[in-house]
Amino acid sequence: MRQGLSQKDNFPRTVLGLGIHSFTAAGDRQPVAKKEEAESQGTSSKFDVQGFLKETKEELDKVVWPTRQQLISESVAVVLMVVLSTTLIYLVDNFFGWASRQVFG
Template sequence: MAKNNEANQETASGFNPAEFFQETKEELAKVVWPSRQQVISESLAVLSMVALIASLIYFIDKFFGWAATQVFG
């Protein structure tokens, strides 16, 4: 029953922007942010994998294009 009263009070009071930003600031303080080196190394890993997969798709496409011209003339 106490939870119903709390829920009703929250919805009845409406949205408070100052309280929202304060709570957001508190939550962001709890986040464990990565170091600059970690961000750089993980970004390079992602870009490398994207380049690798894009190259793989390109060569597979070229191969199937070549094969299609061989079969269908």
């Protein structure tokens, strides 16, 4: 069994809360403190609402929104597939109900 895994479930010890470790590509276990990890990522402890909203707007500007025609046609396709699926399930259910009534009376 590798060192960084628990013997019980093969989960990393960080999942089980038994220690904080990072794993290299070779599978070597290296302890890492939470504070050092946060500092290495350059994050601060405060939440910047204005920055969050700005980044959210920037990400939403990158989204390619569907045209009205695409939205309508894809919505119709979804509704048709739902109707088809429910109809198939209804028919199969009725068939098995009929078959069970024939067998069990």
